[in-house]
Amino acid sequence: MYVHFDGYPDSKLPLLLAAFRYRFAGDLEAMARHLIDEVHIGWEELGTDLLDGAPDALRRSLTGGDEFPSRQLTNVYNTDGTPAERELITQDGTGDLEWAYVLHETGIEVIGLLAYDRGPVVGWDTDPRSPIRTDPGAWNPDSQAPVVPPRVAPRLSATAPSSAPASRKSARR
Numbered sequence: 001m002y003v004h005f006d007g008y009p010d011s012k013l014p015l016l017l018a019a020f021r022y023r024f025a026g027d028l029e030a031m032a033r034h035l036i037d038e039v040h041i042g043w044e045e046l047g048t049d050l051l052d053g054a055p056d057a058l059r060r061s062l063t064g065g066d067e068f069p070s071r072q073l074t075n076v077y078n079t080d081g082t083p084a085e086r087e088l089i090t091q092d093g094t095g096d097l098e099w100a101y102v103l104h105e106t107g108i109e110v111i112g113l114l115a116y117d118r119g120p121v122v123g124w125d126t127d128p129r130s131p132i133r134t135d136p137g138a139w140n141p142d143s144q145a146p147v148v149p150p151r152v153a154p155r156l157s158a159t160a161p162s163s164a165p166a167s168r169k170s171a172r173r
Contacts, residue, residue, distance in 0.1 A: 001035055002042035002087070004073065007099045009110050009139075012046065013147070014062050014128040016101065016108055019050035021124070032103055041086050044071040061129050098136065110145060112136025120145040 003012070024031040035043075047070035051059045076084040102109040104121055111119035118141035126147060133139075133146035 001039055002073075002097075003046055004042065004044050006045070007097075008134045009099065010132040010134050012099070012101060013108065013110060013122060013132055014130075015046055015048075015050050017122070017124065017126055018054050018058060018062060018128040021128075022053035022055075023050055025053075026124070028103060028105060035103075039072055039086075041073045041076055041084055044073050046070050058128065110139055111141075112139035115139065116141055122147055 006012070020026065020028070020031055024034070035046075045068070047068045048059070048063050048066070049069050051062065054062075078084055097113055100109075100111040100113055100119075102111070102119075107121045107123040107126070109119050109121045111117065112135070114136040116136070116139060119139045120141055120143060122145045127150055129150040130147045131150065132148075135146075138146040
């Protein structure tokens with residue numbers, strides 16, 4: 001399904017990974033119905049409503065606190081003035097598109113269309129906060145996806161003594 005606004009992996013992949021886990025509770029069929037089957041022409045934009053059910057901290061981490069709804073394309077017309085109809089995007093008909101995302105049982109295949117006709121699959125268990133490269137050449141189908149697990153500060157338990165030195169207050173001048 002075509003998405004008009006910001007299709008880069010560092011924008012769409014975290015949103016899709018979190019949506020699968022939280023809004024759709026791991027139900028790939030429900031996610032596909034929502035993103036593909038229930039759409040008339042395409043998406044103007046995928047919004048933060050896909051993060052419904054996600055923990056607030058994750059939601060803030062992915063959006064910076066900005067909230068915006070998903071919007072479908074409406075009032076789209078062909079050059080001859082007739083209403084546009086849904087177009088099937090296939091491997092042979094990607095036109096000027098730069099990125100494609102294919103939903104699989106194991107994860108999302110990310111295809112950098114400017115370099116490849118296939119891509120690596122990013123597993124559904126990937127942390128949506130992971131840094132992601134957006135260079136199409138980095139998405140080689142024969143390599144690992146250029147997604148790096150995020151650095152997360154280790155949590156100290158309440159019973160474990162801290163080995164970090166006590167912080168000193170800085171002197172005010």
